[in-house]
Amino acid sequence: DADVTQTPRNRITKTGKRIMLECSQTKGHDRMYWYRQDPGLGLRLIYYSFDVKDINKGEISDGYSVSRQAQAKFSLSLESAIPNQTALYFCATSDDDRALGYTFGSGTRLTVV
């Protein structure tokens, strides 16, 4: 099994719908992150969590929310999806306070129509 598992792998949804992307990890890492990747823009940080009781906004958190249900689970929600949220979403984990050596999931390709 993968160390960091993201579900679903692909999702097409309609504008205005609520959608949740899930991430679970078996690494035992405290730190978890959500990034989105867009062509020409690289990876941009949406939200991050350094432990179960800690949630922080990244550079592009508007339109997104997160939930850290347990050390191993970190979910990203789009409350009302819009087309410019179409992107590849990655979850990552780390056990290092310098953020060295992220372990990434395989990504969720989200299309909002």
Added chain:
Amino acid sequence: QKEVEQDPGPLSVPEGAIVSLNCTYSNSAFQYFMWYRQYSRKGPELLMYTYSSGNKEDGRFTAQVDKSSKYISLFIRDSQPSDSATYLCAMTGGTSYGKLTFGQGTILTVHP
């Protein structure tokens, strides 16, 4: 202006060529500099990291950091078709410790 700038390419080279990938940054507090490799429909994987200025070599890969110029490079010697991927620079430091700031990524194709 983004904190980290990377030429997105794409870059296409023949097998055996030396490849140079580069990033510039504006945040002088960055202390750790990383290179990730990402194959199609996969998550990025860490190639190597460097602390502060200097060079680091790992097989065919050399990472170089010049903090005075805020410029980092990754050199790939004797490039192989299996090196074809997207390469992302990333960095952290200062108030950004604990999270990475990425460049835009450079798409590299090595053709036989």
